[in-house]
Amino acid sequence: MKATDLIPRTPAGRAAVLAILASGAIGFGVARLTETAPPATSSADSGKGKPLYWYDPMVPTQHFDQPGKSPFMDMQLIPKYADAGGGAAGSAPGVNIDPAATQTLGLRTIAVRRGELASGVTATGTIDFNQRDVAIVQARAGGFVQRVYARAPGDVIGAGAPLADILVPEWAGAQAEYLAVRRTGNAALAQASRQRLTLLGMPAGTIAAVERGGRPHNVVTVSTPTGGAIKTLGVRSGMTVTAGQTLAEVNGLGTVWLNAAVPEAIAGQLKPGQSAQATLAAYAGETFSGRVSAILPDVQPDSRTLTVRIELPNRGGRLKPGMFATVSFGGSPQTALLVPTEALIRTGKRTLVMLALDKGRYRPAEVQTGREAGDDTEILAGLNEGEKIVASGQFLIDSEASLSGVEARPIGNAAPVVATKATAALxxxxxxxxxxxxxxxxxxxxxxxxxxxxxxxxxxxxxxxxxxxxxxxxxxxxxxxxxxxxxxxxxxxxxxxxx
Incomplete structure (x- = not known):
């Protein structure tokens, strides 16, 4: 029988043979990832001295004092020696990677550097009325509504726009008395009578009209003191009003609020007075600039966000309450210790990077991260400038370190920067x-x-x-x-x- 006779003649058969060969190649590559020796059966055979402990590679955090069978898997426990992990005796813990496998896996290392990290924060929000620019229109005296001026909630009106004409019977007698006193020529009595008109709630314009015309004016036109949008309107033709009754509420539109929802994790970077730029879908390509006026003290429990209030000028009333906006908060770049964000290994409980040590050795190190901008992340603790870390392929090494029981370097044990001829150790x-x-x-x-x-x-x-x-x-x-x-x-x- 020839060797060619063993090759299946059907396409499906040939594909099955290729799959078996490929799986064998993959197994060979994985076997070469780390330079590990076969498990020693005894300390005497290993030549490495007495084991520190025994462990199951599938549960490397559980240590045993004696050899034996794993309680977790159907396999023997593996001894752990002081020089395990590919390093020499007394060296820092870590795993060794075959240099040939380093190129095959595409491992890429990079030095921890110090650079400028943009302090910009981006969030989303909605436009709202400026609640500090609200005018309440009330009746100054009791009377009857004779006429309304066809206003409705939501209308945008200017300052001094009329809302309603109100007949005030009480004013007619007081105004007639004032005119009679003026004709006597007694200045003191006239001044006292005029003061009474003011105390009855008559506007200065109505009193002046009585003085000019010499006859009572008991119908007053109620108008708005400021321009804006009518939020509420409580006056209708023919109704009776009392002194102090609210007739309308007008909200100014000269400025508006942009309420941005900022995650609490980055809200500490913001402060009142900071500049902000907003973009809206309604005005593509246009940027509206403003400043942070307040950071509200409560956190939204469902989204864990803080509301940051930005005050924006509203020229021409183009910004409408309810519009959706994207806001970015400006700030000068700050110097920070930086690593590529892709180099981080986030486990949920902590964040790790894979240190690239000498002679092809690698060890995980725990770090404390700060802000992120672009492709970089700030390192607050755990690394020093100049240390080398793995930027790609680190997950494979982390898996091998976990199987080998290599512990991560704690944050407090970061080594100082190594001294060189040009600079002293820092x-x-x-x-x-x-x-x-x-x-x-x-x-x-x-x-x-x-x-x-x-x-x-x-x-x-x-x-x-x-x-x-x-x-x-x-x-x-x-x-x-x-x-x-x-x-x-x-x-x-x-x-x-x-x-």
Missing amino acids: YETVGRIERLTATSVTLSHQPVPAIGWPAMTMTFALPDAGVARGLKTGDRVRFGFDQPPAGPTVRRMAKVSGQ
């Missing part, structure tokens, strides 16, 4: 400026685990005043310092968000 932490002079800065800072410092308040030297340019007392900053013979010296300092 230690980084976050603090608050308590006092600032031209030559020194006093900071209340967080712990510095790399050199064993606890959280405390201390004074650092400032060799260059430009390091603190734009900063002031009370600012929260991330700073890097070294320890020359003259004492701790701040070499760089940048303001961070979240004050």
Whole structure:
């Protein structure tokens, strides 16, 4: 029988054979991902000393003191040695990746860098009336409505627009008395009688008309003190009104509010007085500028958002309450420690990155993230500038690290920046400026685990005043310092968000 006779003659048969060969190749590639030795049956055979513990690769977080069968899977427990993970004895934990597999998997590393992160925040909102620009029109005296001027709720009217003519019988007698007193020539009595007309609620224009015409005017035209949209209208022809009764409510349209829903996670970046730009579907390609007038104190429980109120000028009344808008909040870029967003591994409980160590070794590290802008994410803690991380393919390494039981580096154990010939080693932490002079800065800072410092308040030297340019007392900053013979010296300092 020839070898060619074993190849199926039908297309379906040939496809099945190819699938079997492909699965074998995949298994071979996965087997080469990490440089691991076959599980040792005893510590004497392994040559690695006594195991630290035994574990099930499917449940690497559960450790056992003795070898045996896994209670979780039908397999033997695997020993864990002090130098496991491909590193030399005494080295930091991690996993080794075959250099050939690194290229095959397309692993790409990138250095943690310091750069400018745009502080812009984008949200959506709706246009609403400016509730500070409301006029209430009331009847000044009891009477009867003789005429209305065909107004309706929702109408847009100008300032001084008439609403209704009201007959006030009480005013006729008071005005006749005033005219009679004026004819006596007694100035004091005339002034007292005129004051009585004012106290009865007569507008100054009505009193002036009585004086000019010399006859009573007991029909008054009620008009609006300001222009805008009629929100409520409670006056109709023939009805009786009483003193103080609300006849209409008019809301001005010179400015409007844009109520934007901002997630509470980023609301701390906003403050009253900050500039904002809005775009509306009704006016494509046009931008409306305004400022944040208030951040309302309550959080919407269903959406976990805060309402940020922006006041916008409304020239020509083009912005209508109820319109939908997209708003972006401006702000100057801030210096921050940045990594590509694609490099983050979000587990739900924490966020990890995969550190690229020396000699093809990798280790997960826990990080605390801040703002995001574009393709970059701010790192608040857990990494230092210059450390290398995996930007693509990190999920495969993370899976192998989990199976090998490699623990992630905690946030507090981030290594300091390695010294070079050009620059001294810098230690980084976050603090608050308590006092600032031209030559020194006093900071209340967080712990510095790399050199064993606890959280405390201390004074650092400032060799260059430009390091603190734009900063002031009370600012929260991330700073890097070294320890020359003259004492701790701040070499760089940048303001961070979240004050």
